[in-house]
Amino acid sequence: MRYLVAANWKMNKTVGETLEYLDRFLPSVKDLLSVDIMIAPPFTALSSASIRLDAAKKEGEYNVKLGAQNMYYVEKGAFTGEISPVMLNELDVEYVILGHSERRHIFGEKDDLINKKVITAVETGIRPILCVGETLEEREQGKTLSVVERQIRNGLAGVEKDMAFIDIAYEPVWAIGTGVNATPEQAQEVHRFIRSLINEISKGNDSNTRILYGGSVNEKNARDLIKEPNVDGFLVGTASLDPERFYKIITEVLEV
Numbered sequence: 656m657r658y659l660v661a662a663n664w665k666m667n668k669t670v671g672e673t674l675e676y677l678d679r680f681l682p683s684v685k686d687l688l689s690v691d692i693m694i695a696p697p698f699t700a701l702s703s704a705s706i707r708l709d710a711a712k713k714e715g716e717y718n719v720k721l722g723a724q725n726m727y728y729v730e731k732g733a734f735t736g737e738i739s740p741v742m743l744n745e746l747d748v749e750y751v752i753l754g755h756s757e758r759r760h761i762f763g764e765k766d767d768l769i770n771k772k773v774i775t776a777v778e779t780g781i782r783p784i785l786c787v788g789e790t791l792e793e794r795e796q797g798k799t800l801s802v803v804e805r806q807i808r809n810g811l812a813g814v815e816k817d818m819a820f821i822d823i824a825y826e827p828v829w830a831i832g833t834g835v836n837a838t839p840e841q842a843q844e845v846h847r848f849i850r851s852l853i854n855e856i857s858k859g860n861d862s863n864t865r866i867l868y869g870g871s872v873n874e875k876n877a878r879d880l881i882k883e884p885n886v887d888g889f890l891v892g893t894a895s896l897d898p899e900r901f902y903k904i905i906t907e908v909l910e911v
């Protein structure tokens with residue numbers, strides 16, 4: 656299984672800033688093919704980023720893929736403000752982040768909507784990264800594993816046989832954007848649980864499923880986290896906004 660290091664830029668960077676970032680970042684990862692890299696800019700920058708990546712790939716080897724931060728689950732229609740999988744496919748978007756805690760907690764997305772999006776992503780060949788994770792209150796009440804189990808079982812209903820085409824990101828809500836990451840031990844405990852859960856629901860058909868950790872990952876804590884046996888990569892927010900910091904995190908993963 657190849658590790659995946661993914662950047663979720665959230666609502667950051669204009670088109671100009673995206674192109675400036677890629678100009679600095681891409682040379683550093685040329686010919687770096689042993690780890691999968693994904694960048695998810697805002698929707699408005701996807702087209703420009705796609706063109707820039709395409710041009711780079713004509714001049715050298717890059718294992719950098721584009722991701723979307725969300726999508727709707729139907730092809731087209733009267734859904735003001737939404738983006739469809741067909742629109743993402745046209746831009747060579749290969750990953751989509753679904754069920755991010757900001758979608759769940761700020762915009763009220765529930766498991767059943769997230770599940771519809773996961774199903775559509777799989778059907779249209781866009782690899783979903785299903786995000787799960789508990790709030791601080793849920794952790795303090797000892798509900799971490801039950802919350803994660805519910806989010807995974809509901810989120811993956813109907814796509815159990817396609818598990819190999821799906822990645823999971825464990826992102827404890829209390830660790831996102833706070834500067835307080837889960838300890839390697841805390842991450843490993845939940846990742847081991849997720850691994851056994853997806854083994855069970857996929858009946859063993861999950862050999863390509865990465866379990867990413869997300870939540871205040873940076874160039875200083877990445878090495879200790881990636882050493883854990885069930886941590887298969889990262890979903891990075893804040894630290895991915897700087898190309899040098901994101902590259903440093905990638906190099907920490909390479910060294911394991």
Ligand SMILES: O=C[C@H](O)COP(=O)(O)O
Nearest residue numbers: 663831832870871892893
């Ligand atoms: O998707 C990324 C996560 O929400 C982590 O964000 P963060 O690295 O800023 O904590």
